Amino acid sequence: MDLRHISFRLLEVFMSVVKTGSISETARRLHLTQPTVSLQIKRLQEAVGEPLLLIQQQKLHVTDAGLELFKTCQQVFGHFEDYQDFLTELNGGSRGRCKIAMVNTAQYILPKLLGPYSNLHPHVELPLEIGNRAEVLDRFERGEDDIYVFSHPPSLEHAQAARFLHNPLEFIVPLNHPLAHVKAVKLTDLMQYRFLLRENGSATRMLFESELQSRGLVLSDSVQMASNEAIRVAVASGMGIAVLSRHVLATDDTSFKVLNVTDTHLASHWYFVMRTDRYISHAARNFLKFAQQHVEQYLDTQWVRNELHNLDLN
Amino acid sequence: MDLRHISFRLLEVFMSVVKTGSISETARRLHLTQPTVSLQIKRLQEAVGEPLLLIQQQKLHVTDAGLELFKTCQQVFGHFEDYQDFLTELNGGSRGRCKIAMVNTAQYILPKLLGPYSNLHPHVELPLEIGNRAEVLDRFERGEDDIYVFSHPPSLEHAQAARFLHNPLEFIVPLNHPLAHVKAVKLTDLMQYRFLLRENGSATRMLFESELQSRGLVLSDSVQMASNEAIRVAVASGMGIAVLSRHVLATDDTSFKVLNVTDTHLASHWYFVMRTDRYISHAARNFLKFAQQHVEQYLDTQWVRNELHNLDLN
DNA sequence: GTTAGTTATAGGTTTTTATCTATGAGTTGC
């Protein structure tokens, strides 16, 4: 049997002949001429090297080899139908993988969207990568993921980005801090205290430092810590003060005090970013469509800035 | 996904690319050029309507759609391999069907060959048709079976035949018959008795009647019976006398007496007959090859006339 | 014995497929 000379079309025609038991009838059904079908069968038999149909007592009779081939075809077409179903689900976004990489801070907000989405599409795999800005940027450069979540989006030469959430920064101090009960403070009042900062390159730190620089201020003392959690706990236990995203702070957390800094309103936005020079899975596009329609529903509306319609998701 | 534009070759190439993880390597292995493989993959992706391979971080990466297609291909090729195995068995004669039609009398001898053959090839179906000569001739005319067993083969215009066994006819009488203990009788001595005969057209009867005719003899009385068994039992119970094939008579059957008719030696031969204008299954050809090699072993050698080498079995 | 149906064959056309060579463009390693 020489598979190379067998096409799916040939098998389709063969199956129809077996089903109808007639070459002419098959020709009619498939909108072919009778000689075409005759020839197809002849070629298939040559490729298989075995008679598949015989004319016995004036009617077509399927040989053993023919019947077995017919069964084989049924299985084979069955597998391709399954695959077609898979593709349909893939295209509908209800199956597949949506790989997202996000910076640490985003892990406080993204799950609110990912949870409902995952419930809607349980067959979509959602591998999440969480890292500091440098790590996520690295992945972005290499195009390892479908979607990236940044507060300061990187160069958009081969990417598109759209913001979806306001990201205000807050100054927090220990409960027993001298400023803890001051109604209104100014940025300069804070310079004398020790600041607990994320690593260099962190979006929060970048924003804070550029503000300081533009106003000619310098920190008297700072300590670098690896995570937002560490900073929050450290502040609560009196190690120093810090600037953190509003979203990192639980509203009911009373282990520290949020200052009212009247002359400074630091804020950035959360962006969904996707490369334009890389294949983005249907599942990922579908997730962004979902996000576009549902950010208001699942995230705190007071911070939502839904500009996801700017993304080209097709 | 458009199956019509997908060939098995295309899938083969695709599978190799997935396995090797490289287009160039596949080209080398399949003795193709690299652009050929690139193009094949491109065409396959177009036919599927979905990317199957991506270049990520300088190496080929299989997408979900690609991986699923790969699995589908494995299954599909698996089915064709199974089918190929089936064909191989079919060709080797160890699988398939061997349809044999034989006249009644042959059922006393053919099982001795069919038994051992069937043990050797348990997967070969052996549907047997047994009928009187007219019925088997009818089947022969319509070409309904692979092999026919006749003692008088029909016209050989679209058939070939070869004999394999001598078929002597014997005269039998009841134990209490006047001739039962006569040492030697002549054919004319028998004419006065009632003959039990098979239906008109039976080879035994034809042979007997043509002998009578050539010697100008006429039976005084005859009764027609439907089977050899019926005749044997009828003779034993004294209804009359009969001519029967030697092979129909068990050697240890003492319920009747075999006459020694000195002036008459009626005999024919058993033939295997196959049509030349019809497809003959491998299993059937294989059975005849088996018969050619083993008739001496399984049939009474004293009657064997093995001329099966005259058959064209390829 | 004519008609209507079947399958087979011969001969031809248009498309598609399976390849190739040549070449370009991007990466990796030294």
Place this chain on the structure above:
DNA sequence: GCAACTCATAGATAAAAACCTATAACTAAC
């Protein structure tokens, strides 16, 4: 920065596949 890879693309050709029409040969039914 060049050699040695990778994959992609363009352009060309020879083979094959997928059809067609016309026609023959056979069978069944009226």
